[in-house]
Amino acid sequence: MNVSIFGLGYVGAVTSGCLAELGHGIIGADVQQAKVDAFNRGFSPIIEPELDDLLQKAKREGRLSATTNAADAVAQSDASIICVGTPSLESGRLNLDFVRKVSEQISTVLRASGKKHILLFRSTMLPGSTRAMVTDFFEDLRAAGQVRIYYCPEFLREGTAVKDFREPSLAVVGTHDGKEPESDEAKQLLGGSPSVLGWEGAEMIKYSCNYFHALKVGFANEIGRVCKFLGEDGARVMDVVCSDTRLNISRYYMKPGNPYGGSCLPKDVSALLSLARQEGISLPLLDNTLDTNQAHLDLLIKLITGKGRRKIGLLGLAFKADTDDLRGSPMVAVAETLLGRGYELRIYDPSLNLSRLIGANEAEIQRRMPHLASLLKPGAREVIEDSELIVASQKCVAMEELGTWVKPEQAVIDVNGWRELKTLPWQYEGLCW
Numbered sequence: 085m086n087v088s089i090f091g092l093g094y095v096g097a098v099t100s101g102c103l104a105e106l107g108h109g110i111i112g113a114d115v116q117q118a119k120v121d122a123f124n125r126g127f128s129p130i131i132e133p134e135l136d137d138l139l140q141k142a143k144r145e146g147r148l149s150a151t152t153n154a155a156d157a158v159a160q161s162d163a164s165i166i167c168v169g170t171p172s173l174e175s176g177r178l179n180l181d182f183v184r185k186v187s188e189q190i191s192t193v194l195r196a197s198g199k200k201h202i203l204l205f206r207s208t209m210l211p212g213s214t215r216a217m218v219t220d221f222f223e224d225l226r227a228a229g230q231v232r233i234y235y236c237p238e239f240l241r242e243g244t245a246v247k248d249f250r251e252p253s254l255a256v257v258g259t260h261d262g263k264e265p266e267s268d269e270a271k272q273l274l275g276g277s278p279s280v281l282g283w284e285g286a287e288m289i290k291y292s293c294n295y296f297h298a299l300k301v302g303f304a305n306e307i308g309r310v311c312k313f314l315g316e317d318g319a320r321v322m323d324v325v326c327s328d329t330r331l332n333i334s335r336y337y338m339k340p341g342n343p344y345g346g347s348c349l350p351k352d353v354s355a356l357l358s359l360a361r362q363e364g365i366s367l368p369l370l371d372n373t374l375d376t377n378q379a380h381l382d383l384l385i386k387l388i389t390g391k392g393r394r395k396i397g398l399l400g401l402a403f404k405a406d407t408d409d410l411r412g413s414p415m416v417a418v419a420e421t422l423l424g425r426g427y428e429l430r431i432y433d434p435s436l437n438l439s440r441l442i443g444a445n446e447a448e449i450q451r452r453m454p455h456l457a458s459l460l461k462p463g464a465r466e467v468i469e470d471s472e473l474i475v476a477s478q479k480c481v482a483m484e485e486l487g488t489w490v491k492p493e494q495a496v497i498d499v500n501g502w503r504e505l506k507t508l509p510w511q512y513e514g515l516c517w
């Protein structure tokens with residue numbers, strides 16, 4: 085393919101060198117004459133290991149050129165990749181002016197020439213930006229099948245960018261409807277085995293990754309600050325923490341759903357925070373952990389009460405499935421709030437047997453919901469059939485049974501991502517989707 089690359093900065097220059105290595109012809113486009121001149125001589129405008137060699141080779145083989153003329157670049161290419169900068173404005177808001185400018189230029193050329201084209205947005209843009217660009221500049225061309233448009237976030241790291249392009253940590257293709265594209269053209273320009281999502285999902289993945297990276301740094305540094313106060317080696321502590329790849333560096337605890345609860349997390353988070361406060365150690369990130377959990381619980385309660393149904397059935401009460409531990413369970417907090425507001429409640433939890441609850445568990449229930457026994461039902465069917473709204477926090481009923489017990493006029497709130505629920509003909513809402 086002949087590919088025009090808009091923006092010859094870190095992303096554009098690396099993309100050019102690496103796509104040239106794969107055999108594509110590259111036409112670079114930038115508003116800065118100096119970058120265009122460097123490219124035309126086969127030199128990279130930025131410092132990045134291996135890049136000059138790749139560009140020199142492409143130049144020798146006649147597969148590299150650059151221009152400041154956007155129309156010329158589009159006219160010579162089958163695909164365009166937009167890698168221009170998306171800096172922050174003074175206010176912190178994202179500035180999409182460069183992406184808009186290039187989108188306008190490309191759409192003008194395509195409309196005038198009638199040529200078919202593939203367009204990849206690669207610059208980092210907030211969810212909704214690709215759709216906004218398409219609406220403003222490309223909708224007629226897309227509807228007519230003249231241009232196919234993808235949003236493919238870039239994940240390279242400066243300093244190892246060429247290596248990262250060859251072996252991407254993640255490859256994502258965003259399509260207008262989230263469906264697998266008919267052609268593998270975007271994959272050819274990305275490499276790897278891309279996950280396919282809608283434009284907004286793909287845009288959100290880029291922000292989720294960068295936010296996660298920033299959070300990781302903040303978390304490690306806050307643990308380091310506590311360690312410094314204790315006279316401990318923070319790097320060693322984090323090294324051991326990271327050696328647990330089952331719970332710590334893993335998918336575990338990484339699925340949006342129930343707020344956390346149980347006998348350990350709320351207690352231990354509070355204990356470390358109170359130590360930090362007492363000793364004057366500033367931990368703003370850790371400090372907000374309790375607040376974010378509460379905000380999630382508040383959202384769940386708002387969703388439930390917002391449905392306007394008075395008879396509520398809870399599937400699952402313990403803080404997670406296969407335990408009868410009610411301490412710190414978010415669903416106990418939900419039940420308590422709903423009862424306090426006069427809702428009718430029925431609860432099913434297959435792991436709960438009130439007559440066997442002893443110790444701290446029993447004390448928790450006696451303190452918070454002494455009449456729990458009258459709300460707990462021995463079977464899920466009774467809870468489901470007598471409720472107008474079912475809140476499923478655990479998969480404690482088989483799908484086939486749910487399918488016959490729940491009626492279309494009932495509503496279901498799916499707390500933990502049991503998304504098969506979505507496929508049945510009732511009113512469905514997920515806590516995080």
Ligand SMILES: NC(=O)c1ccc[n+]([C@@H]2O[C@H](COP(=O)([O-])OP(=O)(O)OC[C@H]3O[C@@H](n4cnc5c(N)ncnc54)[C@H](O)[C@@H]3O)[C@@H](O)[C@H]2O)c1
Nearest residue numbers: 091092093094095113114115167168169170182207208238
């Ligand atoms: N740098 C990274 O490590 C990295 C990694 C992943 C994603 N990104 C994202 O990729 C995008 C590009 O980042 P970058 O670091 O390469 O930016 P950069 O500032 O290094 O390069 C952007 C280039 O776009 C050019 N440009 C601006 N307006 C133009 C126009 N109208 N026509 C043609 N060229 C134009 C600029 O002259 C500049 O050379 C950003 O959205 C960034 O957030 C960057």
